[in-house]
Amino acid sequence: MHEAHNFIYNFPFFCIILTMVGGVVMPFIRNGWIAQKINMGIIAAVGGMNVAVLCQLMVDGGKTVTYMMGHFPAPFGNEIRFGPMEAIMALCFCLVMGMSILGGLKDIYHDVRKGKQNLYFLMINLLLCSLLALIYTNDMFTGYVFIEINTIAACAIVMSKDSGETIVATIRYLIMSLLGSGLFLMGISMLYGITGHLLMVPLKDSIGDLVTSGQYAIPLTVIIGLISLGVAIKSALYPFHSWLPGAHGSATTSSSAILSGLVLKGYIILLIKVIYRVVTPEVMAELQITNVLLVFGVVGMIMGSVRALKERHIKRMIAYSSVAQIGYIFMGIGLGSTVGIMAACFHILSHAFTKPMLFCSAGALVDASGHNYDFKKLRGSALKNPLAGIAFTVGGLSMIGIPLMAGFPSKLYFSTGAIQGDWFRLGVVLTALAISTVLNALYYLPAIINMWTPKKSQEASHGHDHGDAHGAHDAHGGDAHGHAEELANVEDHEDEHEEVHEKPRITVSFVVSMVIFLASNFALGIFYQPLMNIIEQGISVL
Template sequence: MIEQNLTILMVVVPLMCAPITAMLNRAYIGWLITLLVTTSCFVMSIILLLGLSDGTVIHYELGGWAPPWGIEYRLDSVNGLVALIVSGIGMLTSIYAKRSVEVEIESHQIPLFYTAFQLCFLGLLGICLTGDIFNLFVFLEISSLASYALIALGNNRKALTASFHYLVLGTLGATFFLIGIGLAYAATGTLNMADLSSGLVAASDIRLVHTAFAFIIVGMALKAAIYPLHLWLPNAYSYAPSVVSIFLCATATKVAIYVIIRCLFNVFSIDYVLSTLLPEVLVVVGAVAILYGSVRAIGQNGMRKMLAYSSVAQIGYMVMGIGFFSRSGLTASLLHLFNHALMKAALFMAAGLFIYRVNTATYENLKGMGKEMPWTFAAMLIAAMSLIGVPGTVGFVSKWQLLQAAIEQQQWAMLVIIIIGSLLAIIYMWKLIEVLYFQQQSKIRIQDVQSGSERFSHSPLSMTAALWILSGMCIYFGIFTDFSMQTAHSAVDLLFAGHRGQG
């Protein structure tokens, strides 16, 4: 009973606190409420996930209405892991946010920023927890609308263009997803995902179901920034406020990937998906994304744009693992979903610290800053090694698992591409390291700076601490893999339950 109540509280707490934050209209209070909301949700997600490791599934019926008539919240080890990522990153981002937001967002907009942040946080958690596919769409729109507002708050004028671009493409993706839901409802007469699955199995030969499947997958692929539907991502991550880039890069696309996994394995049957060309398409798309994203990252001259294109490549690893449609491949995808959230959030935090100190993240103005900011540089180096996949880091764990999955499937070309992707990651991360540490510091051009400001000589403790917590996790979960591996295996067992076709 306690676990059931915690499931709904993870959505109710931010839902109640967001309007309170807006009404109080105080920057410090807004930050404090956000920190309390994200921390409480993180604690609840840990308690829930610990109780799900044995395969337990928690059900909560809203208003006492039993599904499929009522909305059901359903929590298992699959969405429990994603909810942990969202809430954990949300908490660390909140710790990081106070000082960063003060210098990147105008003071009168800060309370509304925290309101939008809580709404985005609420939407992403709701997507994870709901067992009703239309309710999932509602939460998707809440998180998306809040994201558009958050990105537009960037102090670069290009942030407005990036936000509008994301709004157009995001709306297109949401529309596709909604059309798919409508067609699935027309074929089955239900919106509860468990009930929908049973109905779709019986109606799997109907053309209406094929169309619904295509619309749902394409819509969520756009939200997940899967190549070639990634065009909104580079500018959105590059021109948004640092706090927004950190949170979205580690959560938004991961939640969309989770929805795709849930739809492929639990809404539509595995046998149905295997009867289509989608698995082969996902493998090829993942491979192209790895190469394309890595090559584009090498060609960038700014840290955040480079990290954004790197995210396109890293999403490719997850998509490839899903496309293998094997236990080892899906385990690799879930592991990389968790691990990438840690290392990419750490890298964007490092970028945010450089922006805090020198008001820019372009390579030209970052020359020699690694020596000026040794603690930030050291933490960034750990995250960079994780992104490459150096043994002893989280990146190695998931990439090694993906390599094993490719070998099991005898996908030798994919094996080579995974290795090439890691080699290309060495190039674009080394390019950044060379600029930060080995190039001679040039005269830094800083604009709009108050005279006598200490901002450019000291890194805030809260921002540095959040960065080091994530960098420490990149090492800890790279060495002690019991938690992440056991959770991933438990999730894969649930997803493949009742299917014997894949080993």
């Protein structure tokens, strides 16, 4: 508990306020292009401020700073509290947010109605604001309020495409989210009822007292269960994932990328903070909640991949893969050890850098193949847009866990965490990791091979079929012949239509976004040790 004297320690609060003000300003900027530029400026400024905060924290020896809002002391005031872990999470979230928008910029202008595009960026600002607040807050009820803001903003960026499909997906997402936040709020209310605190630090003390005195044992279990369940529903842990493929699969490219990469993680970071700052891992283990999370996580890892295997819609396949990855993160939390949580935090980052890259490149590939989402029809699309192809390949291999890429160190640390546990956990986790890796390979590799295979052979057989059909028509004489000519004309038109998409216009923003995503993916995969040290330091002072 250090008093904040350094000016830089005001920055987390400035970040939250800046994004919120940015959101309020957006409706007055009619032009979507200008709105996007302002939005990128805000994201860059917030990212820069987080770099400063991280550097200052590391210079000061990796401590945690408590920032009292308005200098009101504990029972009445609201607090922001941040250490190295929060700073690095916020920094990465800003980076991923900016790159996701750049990567799907073409689709935003295509999918969102003209004149409403500024409102899309309003929602992006609110989303970033609520994510930062979830990362930085030290107050349970503030956490709840920003969870709701996050929900509304996330639903709004799903429905921005404004087709029947996305509105249906949004309402399903909204209903499940509201169930989750209702449970979370009930948990907080009960917690306040038995402890009389909402700030995390006094809560920890009074929960410690309750546990040692043995009072309120059942309510405490119920409360932690409610909070965990609420977070699990909102971050799509396996049996509660039903809303995810629709919402992530039908939204516009950037929305899918941001939802998968960031929104799901914001809640998990809050849960990790609750575990460390409020409940303490020992109490979690004592109440058996870590074991429950471990089981759900392991089931999610496998079932998410199995469902992804069956999927033919490319974006829904990537969405199901997110379900599996959320399973990984909950498994890390469920290990109950520090290494497990470290692995979970690292996986949050590696997934945050990989999944948006997959969604953005998939969006570009779909664009290159004439807006076809079917897996089979994407054949050869990577040859038309090689950069997107490379990004998808790297993303897929990273998800499988090939060394040098971001997915590998997280699997390494999950295994390390498992080895430190007892024999039962070791067996379960290593088996699940092995099965899940094979399943990941089973659906990513065919997709990658498919999109790099030239279309030639298929087209040849296609043409042959048509030739036969023409022959049959000729046999029928004049009328039929005319019909055949018509058919041929139609075919020509279709060819022309395809040729329009033959050379997709690769925009500068897409190139920038993909290059940065690729670079950070390899950076995470190769130089993971410094990042891991920061996370370890951050967790030790959390």
